[in-house]
Amino acid sequence: MNKQSNVYTIIYIIVLVAVVGTALAFISMGLKERQTANVNADKMRQILASVHITPDKSQIIPDFEKYITAQLVVNSEGQQIGTDAFSINVEEQSKISDPAKRELPVYVCTLADGSVKYILPAYGSGLWGPIWGYLSVDSDGSTLYGAYFGHEGETPGLGAEIEKPIFCDQFNSNLHMFKNGQFHPIEVVKAGQKPANPDADYVDGISGGTITSKGVGAMIDNCIAPYQAFLNSLSNN
Amino acid sequence: MAEKINYKDVLFNPFSKNNPVVVQVLGICSVLAVTAKLAPAIVMGISVIAVLAFANVIISLLRNTIPTNIRIIVQLVVVAGLVVIVSQVLKAFAYDVSVQLSVFIGLIITNCILMGRLEAFAMGNKPWPAFLDGIGNGIGYTIILVITGFFRELLGSGTLLGYQIIPQWCYDHGYANNGLMILPPMALIVVACIIWVQRSYNKDLQEP
Numbered sequence: 432m433n434k435q436s437n438v439y440t441i442i443y444i445i446v447l448v449a450v451v452g453t454a455l456a457f458i459s460m461g462l463k464e465r466q467t468a469n470v471n472a473d474k475m476r477q478i479l480a481s482v483h484i485t486p487d488k489s490q491i492i493p494d495f496e497k498y499i500t501a502q503l504v505v506n507s508e509g510q511q512i513g514t515d516a517f518s519i520n521v522e523e524q525s526k527i528s529d530p531a532k533r534e535l536p537v538y539v540c541t542l543a544d545g546s547v548k549y550i551l552p553a554y555g556s557g558l559w560g561p562i563w564g565y566l567s568v569d570s571d572g573s574t575l576y577g578a579y580f581g582h583e584g585e586t587p588g589l590g591a592e593i594e595k596p597i598f599c600d601q602f603n604s605n606l607h608m609f610k611n612g613q614f615h616p617i618e619v620v621k622a623g624q625k626p627a628n629p630d631a632d633y634v635d636g637i638s639g640g641t642i643t644s645k646g647v648g649a650m651i652d653n654c655i656a657p658y659q660a661f662l663n664s665l666s667n668n
Numbered sequence: 669m670a671e672k673i674n675y676k677d678v679l680f681n682p683f684s685k686n687n688p689v690v691v692q693v694l695g696i697c698s699v700l701a702v703t704a705k706l707a708p709a710i711v712m713g714i715s716v717i718a719v720l721a722f723a724n725v726i727i728s729l730l731r732n733t734i735p736t737n738i739r740i741i742v743q744l745v746v747v748a749g750l751v752v753i754v755s756q757v758l759k760a761f762a763y764d765v766s767v768q769l770s771v772f773i774g775l776i777i778t779n780c781i782l783m784g785r786l787e788a789f790a791m792g793n794k795p796w797p798a799f800l801d802g803i804g805n806g807i808g809y810t811i812i813l814v815i816t817g818f819f820r821e822l823l824g825s826g827t828l829l830g831y832q833i834i835p836q837w838c839y840d841h842g843y844a845n846n847g848l849m850i851l852p853p854m855a856l857i858v859v860a861c862i863i864w865v866q867r868s869y870n871k872d873l874q875e876p
Contacts, residue, residue, distance in 0.1 A: 473763060
């Protein structure tokens with residue numbers, strides 16, 4: 432048989448690709464369940480991190496079920512439209528330009544001391560790729576409690592510092608989103624500077640990570656602002 | 669085959685005398701990218717050993733059937749398939765590490781060491797020596813990765829495999845982690861230092 436003929440070459444490559452493709456399809460199907468479980472556990476870990484709960488790997492799912500006592504999906508009017516916050520894709524929602532059309536997930540967390548915190552997810556872009564985060568708010572709907580930020584590929588030592596405590600811990604109970612009846616999501620500004628809006632509470636960005644820091648600010652602005660009505664209804668209660 | 673193959677040389681030469689990274693200077697890209705911490709460096713090394721060994725064996729088994737004019741494509745298909753398998757397995761069993769390594773597992777496909785070994789060795793040798801060659805070159809690559817990762821994590825973060833190594837009193841007395849070590853350029857400099865040390869021990873590697 433002539434191994435250099437066109438027919439042989441074409442048949443050879445078709446068979447090879449079919450064999451490799453089939454093998455990959457089976458492996459992907461076989462591992463799918465485990466992979467989804469890993470992704471979900473990681474998401475739970477991040478949600479819990481925003482309320483300063485950092486369980487061991489094996490404790491993530493039990494702790495999530497223990498502390499996250501309810502899930503809500505609200506709209507920009509603050510009305511509840513669903514209960515399955517976990518399956519909402521925050522990335523897609525954050526790209527809907529009209530906030531009225533967004534579905535806004537809320538995780539209700541009851542801490543060991545009985546106090547209730549509301550965890551709001553956010554998604555945006557940093558310098559090199561996507562960044563995301565979870566902000567937890569006190570039951571007054573205004574005072575912050577904590578935050579977690581993650582990123583895909585920000586520069587280590589610069590933009591990647593947003594996931595470090597030195598940045599996240601700035602989001603604490605000194606910050607309020609409602610001031611004198613006005614709603615201002617938290618701003619992120621260069622260290623030493625004041626925000627454009629003098630009423631807004633702010634945190635310091637990371638020196639050397641300006642674009643990532645601005646990304647965090649824009650992300651909070653885009654993703655947390657639609658919660659205004661919901662947070663307002665909390666503070667009125 | 670007329671030429672007799674010394675299995676020992678095939679396995680051990682790539683460790684030092686014919687190291688793919690510091691002698692052949694292949695696969696530098698991933699050395700820069702994944703060695704900021706030791707753990708991903710080790711996982712990356714194991715992944716490359718697995719992919720390289722199996723790709724070498726598969727290509728060696730197929731070597732007499734592969735049409736010459738599409739041999740690079742066939743090699744790529746085999747390597748890409750194996751890399752996707754490794755990436756899927758990591759996502760299922762070592763999720764944290766797979767997040768850290770992100771795209772670099774996928775980029776094993778473009779690692780010159782693989783194509784280099786497949787084309788230079790597996791296409792012309794039987795499966796067993798090809799397997800040894802894959803293991804040898806994979807380990808040679810891993811050695812450099814681990815040495816680089818060791819120094820970068822120790823000096824850049826003060827830890828090894830996540831455990832604090834540099835004691836707190838050093839920091840109290842003014843020691844600071846070298847932030848430059850975690851940035852990619854320092855990997856190049858560390859690799860250059862390894863090359864320097866290796867060349868000064870192996871005089872026959874020195875270029876005139």
